[in-house]
Amino acid sequence: MFVSKAATLVALSATLVAGQDLPYIGDLIEQAYPTWCIDENETRLTDAETCEDGSPNGRWSPLYFTKQYSGADPKLGGYPSNIDIIYPFEFAAPYLGQACAGSPHMCSDVFDGSSTNCKKCPKLNTMDDNGPYGPGHVPPHISLAALSWAYQDGKGGDVTEWFDFDSNACRILPHKLLSLIRIYYPRDDDGKAYYPPPFSDLGGAYPLEFVNLAGESCDKETAKHSTAGNLICFEDHSGPVSLFPEYLEVGHGSPHYCTKAGKAADINDDYCPYIFFGPSRGKYRHPHIAFSAVEVYLSNMIMPDKCGTTWDDSNYPPPVDTTVAFPYMSDMDSDPQQPTIDDDGMWIWPGPEGYKKKPVVGNFALNLYATNTTDANKTMKKSSGFQGRTARVATVLSALLIAFAI
Numbered sequence: 001m002f003v004s005k006a007a008t009l010v011a012l013s014a015t016l017v018a019g020q021d022l023p024y025i026g027d028l029i030e031q032a033y034p035t036w037c038i039d040e041n042e043t044r045l046t047d048a049e050t051c052e053d054g055s056p057n058g059r060w061s062p063l064y065f066t067k068q069y070s071g072a073d074p075k076l077g078g079y080p081s082n083i084d085i086i087y088p089f090e091f092a093a094p095y096l097g098q099a100c101a102g103s104p105h106m107c108s109d110v111f112d113g114s115s116t117n118c119k120k121c122p123k124l125n126t127m128d129d130n131g132p133y134g135p136g137h138v139p140p141h142i143s144l145a146a147l148s149w150a151y152q153d154g155k156g157g158d159v160t161e162w163f164d165f166d167s168n169a170c171r172i173l174p175h176k177l178l179s180l181i182r183i184y185y186p187r188d189d190d191g192k193a194y195y196p197p198p199f200s201d202l203g204g205a206y207p208l209e210f211v212n213l214a215g216e217s218c219d220k221e222t223a224k225h226s227t228a229g230n231l232i233c234f235e236d237h238s239g240p241v242s243l244f245p246e247y248l249e250v251g252h253g254s255p256h257y258c259t260k261a262g263k264a265a266d267i268n269d270d271y272c273p274y275i276f277f278g279p280s281r282g283k284y285r286h287p288h289i290a291f292s293a294v295e296v297y298l299s300n301m302i303m304p305d306k307c308g309t310t311w312d313d314s315n316y317p318p319p320v321d322t323t324v325a326f327p328y329m330s331d332m333d334s335d336p337q338q339p340t341i342d343d344d345g346m347w348i349w350p351g352p353e354g355y356k357k358k359p360v361v362g363n364f365a366l367n368l369y370a371t372n373t374t375d376a377n378k379t380m381k382k383s384s385g386f387q388g389r390t391a392r393v394a395t396v397l398s399a400l401l402i403a404f405a406i
Helices: 004-008 024-031 138-154 175-185 216-224 262-266 287-300 373-382 390-405
Strands: 329-332 335-339
Touching: 024 287, 138 175, 138 287
Parallel strands: none
Antiparallel strands: 329 335
């Protein structure tokens, strides 16, 4: 029997009882972030009040392909960033013009993002939960799994005490969230905590990850996370690898789908699109969006007079958005754009919008960004800093502009 999306969302209005299953996470996301209507050609329908299936014509895109517009106006196709939902354990790098700013990868002020993959920069890790950075970076899918399981298992105490509107609005209290995380992901005796991937049983088996692992790469990842249970690889979520466009690198990991040339250059996967082919086309949703959707659902049940059924977008996007600096991108016919790879076999970063150094409001750590003078001098002798290849590109562009002016 066909059940419309609208009927499904109405069914989400239930009584808050710890120890019962949460609704399907895809439905919770749709309720918290209502998507706009599209026709058979995937064109947005702006005049309709409701979509063909009866659901409201929302503000968010039903097809999500790129991180490039995350943190920007939803009409561009993105969703709020980790910073926008005020995820407490992100500890993002500050927006000071370095590569991977706005992500949990902390590149230093002398790191050359035009020649080295910034995902090689460290995240903020701590060896206990008691210092100024608490648990350090905790991947959002871990918080999603812990929050969901604690509610469903009836653990973590009174659910109504997980929230306090006066101090944290409709978001779970950080210290409560951390206590739930440690129920399922405790620190070892050496202080380390194991956070399995989102597409594993132990990592929450997040169904909207659509990871790019297939065949041998799936087997290797399974061996790497031997205690994490089953993994949801490409063959499980989408089908045979014959679905891949010929120009894509099969099985390189992450939920992104990069070109063979891009992976040969060691491109940052974040610049590549999410799944855009096969039955899962456009269905990827960030785990932090899923986490916030669960927050919306629970807070609405606890405080219905204060917290709505949708994510509070009244202050979104903020005056200074949280988008990140992308490289130059190339069109791929009807497929989403991919990073441009030049004749030297490298990407060109930053792209036309520059480094995106900007005063974003949020909680950021600086200790891994600022290098001391001695270390900086050593690094500068080995690296071209922020100049490198980008300077060569800028020189070429400047020459062209001068030529046109003449």
